[in-house]
Amino acid sequence: MSKNNGSSLAYRIISIVILLVLAFLFLFPLYWIVTGSLKTQQAINSATPDWWPKEFTLRNYETLFSKRTAPLFQLGSLTGPTVPGAIRWLINTVFMAVMAMLLTCVTAAMAGYSLAKKRFTGRYLLFSLIVAAMALPKQVILIPLIREMSSLGLYDNIWAVILPTVGWPFGVFLMKQFSEGIPGEMLEAARIDGASELKTFTTVVYPMIKPGVGALAIFTFINSWNDYFLQLIMLTSSNKLTISLGIATMQAENSTDYGLIMAGASLAAIPIILVFLVFQKYFTKGITMGAVKG
Amino acid sequence: MYKTMSPRLRRRENISGYMFLLPSLIFFLGFVVYPMIMCIWTSFTDANMDINTPTSFIGFANYKELWQDPVFLKGLRNTIIIVVVSVPVVCIFSLWVASAIYKMKEGPLSFFRIVFYLPVVTGSVAVTVVWKWMYNNYTGIFNYLLKNGGIIDKNINWLGDPKYALACIILILLTTSVGQPIVLYVSALSNVDHSLVEAAEVDGATNTQAFWRIKWPQIMPTTLYILIITTINSFQCFALIQLLTSGGPNYATETIMYYIYYTAFKLSRFGYGNAMGVILAIFIAILSAVQFRLAKEK
Structure with a gap:
């Protein structure tokens, strides 16, 4: 220990300096999005960048919100009040991510428990199928999915984005890992007490896998929010877009108005970053659990 | 344990096992397994995007055509370059960052973990549009910094120049790829058996050893x-390519994934696109198997 103390201290200082520089570089694009959204058109178009906005303006956000309008919601013949298109996109995105999250958590928690603890015929086969599917590139199935959704009449419908997200077996895999830890004696005891299968699941199993469900929930929410490719191929009409898709469309139409595009990018990124920051402990846990024995 | 169960209990386990599995299984079979089978099946047909057009079985014709399609070959080449560059860089970079931070206190550790994960959370669209601006020929900061630093004397059209476009894409891809590996390495390194490390240090092993x-x-x-x-x-x-270059200039950034999308959407050649999908899946399966084999040997 003693002999390399000197060099190890120097090494630690150097590595901390490098880490801080890297952290700065990784944070910079985000900083540039947010400050860019608050800069004037003139500052944006100048060849000499303002590292900090000399003059703050909300004009980019005004343009963003006045560019398109859409009804707040449409339920059958019921139509909500007219709001800026970007707000509607945000609502679509939240709806999509929440639905994908709820359905994934419920189905995956049940399936993971079943695969970990139930002794039914064919479970090894099913589990192998799930693992094999996970090793394949998800995007390969997207093109066939378009035709499947068209024949189901779900093309250009937010459910065409939600359903495949729920089907992706990562959640089942993750929940199986968490359910392995449930002691068999507790399930045995519940059965001897005459508890029904469903009751055993809600009162014995669920409390034990709750941290896992939390991790899966946040993981699914963020991934669904950011799954641009799936959203791109499934949604086309202006009222049905998600926020990422809406910004991408705007970018294609006004490719040089960077102030406006940065305002859109802030609107897409900031909510999901806040969600991530609040729940990041669960998130980290989900990533690591999914990899154990993976 | 299964053998010692009574037949009645065994039946109950079978039924309840499948009942719990059923909801998830419906989604999995319907929206993952079924499209996979469709992907393989239609790759042997001349199907297009319109479900109402009749299709006919054409055997391996799509696969044969692929190897004569210059755009596909260019896409394959670029995809391989991306993989060959980014995989080792991501692994080495994240291992270095993880080993530099894993012994830190909870606060700084979380800070670094979050910072390196942020580009992933920010989302591909937001990340891509800001990089597009930074790469911009006239208003981008790259040209500004490099020109003021005396490294270049003329503005470079980063994404418009076949010499640089692919490298620019790879750079963005790297920043959005290291987040998860760092989290994984931090957790793996803190689970290493430390009594072994200490014993080795007592025996005079250097840190590197x-x-x-x-x-x-x-x-x-x-x-x-x-x-x-x-x-x-x-x-x-995919997202980077679709939003930044559409595979250009002159196919310099064409990747297989983007070409699949282009073939299916713009050319409406469903079967042909799926044949590429199958090839892509086979490539990935082979690479995963090789990596698995190599890791096992060591």
């Missing part, structure tokens, strides 16, 4: 997992 002889073998499963997910991610590079 202790790392390669003791820690490295123990984090091997994590390395393997990271290799595989990074390979899959790099193969699937």
